[in-house]
Amino acid sequence: MIAPAPTRPAQDALLEVRDLCTYFPVRRGLLGRTIGSVRAVDGISFALARAKTLGLVGESGCGKTTAGRTILRLIPATSGSVVFGGEDVFALPPRELRRLREHMQIIFQDPYGSLNPRMTIGGIIGEPLKIHGRARGRDLENRVAGLLDRVGLSPSYRNRYPHEFSGGQRQRIGIARALALEPRLIICDEPVSALDVSIQAQILTLLEKLQADLGLAYLFIAHDLAVVSHISNDVAVMYLGKIVEKAPSGRLYENPLHPYTRCLMSAIPKSHPRTPRERIVPKGEVPSAMHPPPGCPFHPRCPWAFDRCPVDVPALLPAAGEPDHVVACHLYH
């Protein structure tokens, strides 16, 4: 496949993802022959502006985590392109990639598994600064103290170890480490789903404050639509490796168009026992990403499917008279 000629991204797009695909080969038998592939990410495109948040929401196995990791080149892409700050991420040689990665960081779901238990907090947060030759000695110590302060932890904690901290504090440590190299983009992969409700709110509030102070862009990946729409400017809903709907978060809530988005929304537990409920239940279960259904991937479960749905793949196009509200569904086009 010949890569399309690089075009200059729109003025304010920090990250531009085009037709990104990540397939994992499935091997069987003694010779390890490839018998098929899992289409974890299957042709997604979006743009993210500076200091904005794009939420990527979907249920387990929809490809949202793989998408985040492919953008960072932690997983090789099968096809498509990622342009960050005007540079083609997949075309960069390793040395250049390392330079670019200073500007793209990630925080993980599991604050227990993502910190080295044998390193002190100061060591963990200072490591990126040392590796990238940004600071040493007294300067390093001051920078680490400043980072701890920024995420709401006392600088006196720097000589302690991860096991001495609670889940919420560990997530703060992960955020401080991600901030060390002054990134422009942070990919947040389920950053609050392992935390208690009261701690979730603390971390979400911290992320919002850091964005306002530092002009960070977030790609916020989560399964919880309420959390995602709280923090995001735009929300993209993923199903079986594809974006099925994308809109500004308020509009997605007020006027969800894709049947899957409507199922997802109607499944969220209501906020008050008196809230009326109209449950739209999708039929059956999510099919395997190794054998995605033909046509629209949601058609076997869709309450509104008609004869065109198993045949044509719907394109992601504007609907409801709004250019920034796009949906991939034959009901609207």
Add this chain to the structure above:
Amino acid sequence: MPPNDILLSVRGLTTRFFTEEGVSYAVEDISFDIPRGRTVALVGESGCGKTVTALSILRLVPDPPGRIVAGSVLLGGGDLLKLPEPQMREVRGNRISMVFQEPMTSLNPVFTIGDQIAEAVVLHKKVGRAKSLDQTVAMLRKVGIPDPEARVREYPHQMSGGMRQRAMIAMALVCGPQLVIADEPTTALDVTIQAQILDLLKSLQDEIGMSILLITHDLGVVAETSHDVAVMYAGRIVEQADVLELFDNPLHPYTVGLFRSRPTLDHKGPLAAIPGQVPSPLAIPPGCPFHPRCPLSDGAGCVHERPPLEPKKEAGTPGHAAACWYAGRVAELRARQEALYKS
């Protein structure tokens, strides 16, 4: 409520863990009733004692280090905590059964789903194997597992997470229990599957009439399913009410904080996070356990003296109790946060 409508009464239950680092005060002096055919939710964050409460009711607290040091659990007039172990075994899985959070780890991977469910029937109902399998198939059909005659022969790994949780529910219900304890039954599931499981539990309750003790951290799940709610914090119940009253008129600052910490789709605006963190059960603050995080604490009364859980004059229903010296000022706190929310 007339006493014969109460299925199970917990009175003064206190469970502690005697560890090398000291005594962990997991559950301290809690009391609540579970009416027949109703769902009572125990809601709280990790470490608040909600799971230990459930394990104490079934006498499944690991001993040592854990021990139920006081209290009673009354079921049909008798105290479960005084039953000899063989009789307690007759209660577990039969009169009271449990549904766990993670169906993969609570099902045995080397037996078929059918064998595992039929085992409970053979054990408790003294019926033969063929009859027990018939009942198992009928139960699997009732919990919405398609093609149950074939699925009884499947192993847990052959099922999806949602199907496994349905199988767990079938196992819990197959002996016709009076009470099902569901410990975070949907936390490990995707949201569309969670909705299906919650709907299933509700419709089975309408049909069979069992009571449910639902343990959860999710106020949305409470709103969806429960009739009565007890909010736990640091091993104690800090507020108790029927579900509408609790959502309309929360009287404990911790409950208010939980509501305001939670992003919901129909509310935009800043979240009001509760500062600080849940105390360790090894070091519970004196006085009111919530005072170090409480926006109403004035550093005086509640630092020294623990407020009792008692009915409040601000309550809208007679059963509504809260453990706060300043419940009278909670309305003001709510108004303040509401203004912040709308700004």
